[in-house]
Amino acid sequence: MTTTPYAARTTAVAARATDLSKVYGQGETQVVALDHVSVDFRQGEFTAIMGPSGSGKSTLMHCVAGLDSFSGGSVRIGETELSTLKDKQLTKLRRDKIGFIFQAFNLLPTLTALENITLPMDIAGRKPDKQWLEQVISMVGLAGRLSHRPTELSGGQQQRVAVARALASQPDIIFGDEPTGNLDSRSGAEVLGFLRNSVRELGQTVVMVTHDPVAAAYADRVIFLADGRIVDEMLSPTADGVLDRMKDFDAKGRTS
Ligand SMILES: Nc1ncnc2c1ncn2[C@@H]1O[C@H](COP(=O)(O)OP(=O)(O)OP(=O)(O)O)[C@@H](O)[C@H]1O
Ligand SMILES: [Mg+2]
Secondary structure, eight states: OOOOTTSOOSSOEEEEEEEEEEEESOGGGOEEEEEEEEEEEETTOEEEEEOSTTSSHHHHHHHHTTSSOOSEEEEEETTEEGGGOOHHHHHHHHHHHEEEEESSOOOOTTSOHHHHHHHHHHHHTOOOOHHHHHHHHHHTTOGGGTTOOGGGSOHHHHHHHHHHHHHHTOOSEEEEESTTTTSOHHHHHHHHHHHHHHHHTTOOOEEEEOSOHHHHTTSSEEEEEETTEEEEEEESOOHHHHHHHHHHHHHHHHHO
């Protein structure tokens, strides 16, 4: 097994990629989207994934979240190796253990806010913990909007519904692919604040892809991808620190 400075710390691991590779296409059109990536996402930690467009951020997130197959290496969610699961078991694991927040909120237009929030649990045949649900709804400030349909909500409110939906089932880990990408800075800051609080106060584990150094600064650590590899990691990031690091990569890219 390959170990890197990015793997192997002490706390329990919510998700782990080991030597993960993902190759799209064949021959001349082949693209190595992930090139032997090893990374741990520890419980109760908020990680941001950054890197240039095409560096493999979404691919990494999708492979670790069991949304996409991979070409080599392994992924585990908690104690479960994804490669050992059949399709149905993988679907169940995604539904029971993982929360998702996407850039395009992905709400069902015919359902109310509350119905959207509880939908994954309804599908799983699980009853939401009422007290928890109320806590989540009040945290994201949606108490007065529960009977509204997505078209009757602003973008920021829709994304708050998506955040509440991800938190409602108390998943082991939440993945967000640019969850604030479609929001203005104020709504974005609110959503990031909820994610930050869910980690600090509720012990959630969050992994978020972002292009925005300000968003990344809400995380406990940032990992930087370039050309399908992890090239750096920053703990307790600040927006300025992240921005400087990104400038370094740009400068290196131009001179090499
Ligand atoms: N379905 C696909 N078929 C072929 N190549 C793909 C496919 N999906 C992604 N790629 C390639 O894999 C590489 C990584 O893509 P990925 O979407 O992970 O990048 P990203 O870092 O999320 O970029 P962005 O910031 O633009 O969202 C890119 O070179 C991309 O062109
Ligand atoms: Mg992407």
